[in-house]
Amino acid sequence: MVLVHPRNPLNIGAAARAMANFGFEQLRLVEPYRVASDEARSAVHAEELLLAAREFATVGEAVADCHVVCGTTALGPRELNVPLYDLEEAAIRIRKARGRVAILFGSEKFGLSNDDMSHCHWLVRIPAIPAHRSMNLGQAVAVTLYSVSRRREHAVVEASSKADAGSNERIVQLLLEALGESGYLKPPSDASQTLKTRRLIQRMGLSAKDAEVVQGMLRQVLWKLHKM
Amino acid sequence: MVLVHPRNPLNIGAAARAMANFGFEQLRLVEPYRVASDEARSAVHAEELLLAAREFATVGEAVADCHVVCGTTALGPRELNVPLYDLEEAAIRIRKARGRVAILFGSEKFGLSNDDMSHCHWLVRIPAIPAHRSMNLGQAVAVTLYSVSRRREHAVVEASSKADAGSNERIVQLLLEALGESGYLKPPSDASQTLKTRRLIQRMGLSAKDAEVVQGMLRQVLWKLHKM
Structure with a gap:
C-alpha cells in the first residue's frame, strides 16, 4: 500500500491500522510531510507496520518492483485513457493478480495527480453517493483493504511473468x-x-x-x- | 446507525462522513460524551447529518422504532445466544430486511456491552486478522456501510477496441x-x-x-x- 503525499498523521496511523486488521504488510510513503510521518509512529495497534514503512521520493520509485499498480480515485478517469473499475471488480482483479500489487492513495486534499496516475495500470473507485464522493483517507483505505481481503485464499503471491x-x-x-x-x-x-x-x-x-x-x-x- | 457511548468526536464525525458517502441518513447517539458530540458538530462533509443526529439515553429507546437490530462486534458472541454473521452475509440480510434496520456500534474502548447486545437480533463481525481484530470505529463504520450499500456494478470504462x-x-x-x-x-x-x-x-x-x-x-x- 502506497500513500502519496499524506498530510495527516492520524490518517497514516489509520491506514496502518486497517492494514493490520486485514493482513497487509508493506506500507510505503511517497514524500510524506515530515511531521506527519513522525507523529504517525505513535499510532496504536500498528506500530510494527509503521516502523517498517519505507519512504520514497517519487511514485515511480515506490512502485518500481510492483507488477500491478492501481490508483484510487473519487472521480472519473479525467482525460487519462486508463480503465476505471468499481471496488468490487477491482478487488477481484487484485486478488487474481500475479506478482506484487501496489495500491496508491493520494493526499487527503487533492487525491492522486495526473502524474501519479500515469504510473497506474488502472484505477479503482469506491462506489459512493455522487454528492458525497470524497471519503476520509483512513476510511477509504479500510474499505479498500476489507474488500480486497475478502476470500483471499491465496495469500501467497506467485512469481509473476509480467514486467515490473x-x-x-x-x-x-x-x-x-x-x-x-x-x-x-x-x-x-x-x-x-x-x-x-x-x-x-x-x-x-x-x-x-x-x-x-x-x-x-x-x-x-x-x-x-x-x-x- | 446507532453509536453507543462514543467518546471521540473525530470518530463521530468520521462515522457521519461514511454515512454521507454511502447514503445513510439517520445517525443516533446513545449517551455520547457531551464534549464529543459538541465537537463533532464541526466535522466536515457531513454537517447536515450531524445536526440532524438524535440523542437517546438508552439503547432500548434508540432502537424502539426499528424492526431489525444488529450489533457489531470484533469478538465472538460471548455467552449471548445470538446468531453471529460475517459482514458479507450480514450485508445481504440488512439489504433484504423489511422495515427499519438499526446497526449498533459500541464505544471505541469497550465495544457493545452484553446489555447493549441483548437488544440485537443478531451480531455482525468484520472478518479481520485474528491478532488484529480491533478496528478503528470510523473505519469499522465505513467498511460496514460500504458493504451494505454496494451494488454489483462492473467496469465503468471498457478497454478500447483492439487493433485489427x-x-x-x-x-x-x-x-x-x-x-x-x-x-x-x-x-x-x-x-x-x-x-x-x-x-x-x-x-x-x-x-x-x-x-x-x-x-x-x-x-x-x-x-x-x-x-x-
Missing part, C-alpha cells in the same frame, strides 16, 4: 530518447509526452521477457541513431 | 525494417525473426488507437535511420 514497473519505466525512457533523436518528439520532451508514453507502454502489459527484448531493440536503435 | 490484424502486421513490418537498419537483425531477416516479432506485437494487444501511435513512431524512427 521499473522495467517498463526503462522502456519508457529509452523510447522517449529514440523519439527525441528521430524528431518524433521535439526536445525537451515535456511532461505530457512522458505521461502519454508511460501509459502506452503500460497498456502493452509486457511480460518480463518481452520487456527485455523490447529494451534490447530500443538500445540498438538508439545506438544507431547516436552514431549518425 | 492488418494494423498489427504493419507494425511488424515497420519494426523489422527498423531492426534491420539498426543492425539488431542481420538482413535478410529470416522467417523465424518475423514470427517472433509478430508474436511479440500480438502479445501487446494494442488498441486501434495505440497501434496508430506506434506506427507513427516507427515511421519517424525509420525516416531518420534512412536519412543517415
Whole structure:
C-alpha cells in the first residue's frame, strides 16, 4: 500500500491500522510531510507496520518492483485513457493478480495527480453517493483493504511473468530518447509526452521477457541513431 | 446507525462522513460524551447529518422504532445466544430486511456491552486478522456501510477496441525494417525473426488507437535511420 503525499498523521496511523486488521504488510510513503510521518509512529495497534514503512521520493520509485499498480480515485478517469473499475471488480482483479500489487492513495486534499496516475495500470473507485464522493483517507483505505481481503485464499503471491514497473519505466525512457533523436518528439520532451508514453507502454502489459527484448531493440536503435 | 457511548468526536464525525458517502441518513447517539458530540458538530462533509443526529439515553429507546437490530462486534458472541454473521452475509440480510434496520456500534474502548447486545437480533463481525481484530470505529463504520450499500456494478470504462490484424502486421513490418537498419537483425531477416516479432506485437494487444501511435513512431524512427 502506497500513500502519496499524506498530510495527516492520524490518517497514516489509520491506514496502518486497517492494514493490520486485514493482513497487509508493506506500507510505503511517497514524500510524506515530515511531521506527519513522525507523529504517525505513535499510532496504536500498528506500530510494527509503521516502523517498517519505507519512504520514497517519487511514485515511480515506490512502485518500481510492483507488477500491478492501481490508483484510487473519487472521480472519473479525467482525460487519462486508463480503465476505471468499481471496488468490487477491482478487488477481484487484485486478488487474481500475479506478482506484487501496489495500491496508491493520494493526499487527503487533492487525491492522486495526473502524474501519479500515469504510473497506474488502472484505477479503482469506491462506489459512493455522487454528492458525497470524497471519503476520509483512513476510511477509504479500510474499505479498500476489507474488500480486497475478502476470500483471499491465496495469500501467497506467485512469481509473476509480467514486467515490473521499473522495467517498463526503462522502456519508457529509452523510447522517449529514440523519439527525441528521430524528431518524433521535439526536445525537451515535456511532461505530457512522458505521461502519454508511460501509459502506452503500460497498456502493452509486457511480460518480463518481452520487456527485455523490447529494451534490447530500443538500445540498438538508439545506438544507431547516436552514431549518425 | 446507532453509536453507543462514543467518546471521540473525530470518530463521530468520521462515522457521519461514511454515512454521507454511502447514503445513510439517520445517525443516533446513545449517551455520547457531551464534549464529543459538541465537537463533532464541526466535522466536515457531513454537517447536515450531524445536526440532524438524535440523542437517546438508552439503547432500548434508540432502537424502539426499528424492526431489525444488529450489533457489531470484533469478538465472538460471548455467552449471548445470538446468531453471529460475517459482514458479507450480514450485508445481504440488512439489504433484504423489511422495515427499519438499526446497526449498533459500541464505544471505541469497550465495544457493545452484553446489555447493549441483548437488544440485537443478531451480531455482525468484520472478518479481520485474528491478532488484529480491533478496528478503528470510523473505519469499522465505513467498511460496514460500504458493504451494505454496494451494488454489483462492473467496469465503468471498457478497454478500447483492439487493433485489427492488418494494423498489427504493419507494425511488424515497420519494426523489422527498423531492426534491420539498426543492425539488431542481420538482413535478410529470416522467417523465424518475423514470427517472433509478430508474436511479440500480438502479445501487446494494442488498441486501434495505440497501434496508430506506434506506427507513427516507427515511421519517424525509420525516416531518420534512412536519412543517415
